[in-house]
Amino acid sequence: MRIGIVGTGTMARVLGTRWSRAGHDVLVGGRDVERAAALAERIGARAGTLRDAARYGRDAVLLAVPYAAAAGVAAGLGDAVRGRTLIDCTNPVVAGFVLETAGGPSAAERIAAAAPGASVVKAFNLCHESVWGLTPPVFDGRPLAVPVCGDDEVALETVRGLVRDLGCVPVNGGGLHRAGLLEATAAFLIGLWVGEGVDAQAIAPPLEYAGVHAS
Template structure:
C-alpha cells in the first residue's frame, strides 16, 4: 500500500517503521524537512512535505501530529486529503489526564470537519509509541487488540489490514460518533498508567466473565 505519514514524531516513527518493514511504500512529511528526512532514512521510507505525504497516501494517510496542531494541519491539507483514508491517532489529553474536547465533538470528528472529503478512522490512540515498536505486540500469547471507529467501510478495511500488519487484532468500535469513547478511554488509561502506576489491563475481565453480550452493570 501507499501510505503517507503527516508528522515526524514518535508515533510516526513507530507505526511508519513497522509498515515500511512490512513492505508498504511509505512517505513521511512534516513541518521540519530535516526531521522528516532523518526519520524517513531511519525507517526505510521516503521524505517530503506534509502535502506530498497526503498526496502519496492513496491507500492511507496517518495523521501523527499533536492534537493542538491536528485541526489546523488537517484544514491546510484538506484538498490533498480528498478521498483519502485518514487515520487519526491523536489524543486530546490535557494535564491532569482530562479531555481537551470534553463537552464538544471528539478530536476525530473535528479532524473530519476540517477535511470533509477525507474518510477518517480513529485508531492506534490507546497505546504508548513503545508498544507499536514491538514485533509483534503480543502479551501472554494474545495479540494486542486495536479498536477502530469510522463510517466508511472501505477505509475501515484498509486500517484493519494495517493493524494486522503490526501483528495486532482489529476490533470494530463503531462509527466515528463513538471516537469520543476511544479518546476518553485513552485519558482514563493514561491517568491510571502514569498517574497511579496501575496495571490498567487488570480492570477488564476475560470475556467469559464479562456478562451477557450487550449487558452492563446492575
C-alpha cells in the same frame, strides 16, 4: 499500500518503521523537510512536505501530529486528502489526564470537519508508542486488540489491514461518532497507568465473566 505519514514525531517513526518493514511504500512529510528526510532515511521511506505525504498516501494517510495542531494541519492539507483514508491517532488529553474535548465533538470528529473530503478513522491511540514497536505486541500469548472507529467501510478495511501488519487484531469500535468514547478511554487509562501506577488490564474481567452471555 502507499502510505503518507503527516508528522515526524514518535508515532510517525514507530508506525512508519513497522509498515515499511511490512513492505508498504511510505512517505514521511513534515514542516521541517530536513527532519522528515532524516526520519525517512532511518525507517526506509521517502520524504517530503506535509502535503506531499497526503498526496502520496493513495491508500492511507496517518495524521501523526499533536492534537493541538491536528485540526489545523488537516485543514491545511486541503484537497490533498480528498478521497483519502485519514487515520487519526491523536489523544486530546491535557494535564491532570483530562479530556480536552469533553462536552464537545471528539478529536476525530473535529479532524473530519477540518478535512471534509477525507474518510477519517480513529485508531492507534490507546497505547504508548513503545508498544507499537514490539514485534509483535503479544501479551501472555494474546495479540493486542486495536479498536477502530469510522464510517467508511473501505477506509475501515484498509486500517484493519494495517493493524494486522503490526501483529495486532482489529476490533470494531463503531462509527466515528463513537471515537469520543475511545478518546475518553485513553484519558482514563493513561490516568491509571501514569497517575496511579495501576495495571489497567486488571480492571476488566475476561469475556466469559463479563455477563455478555448471562440469561
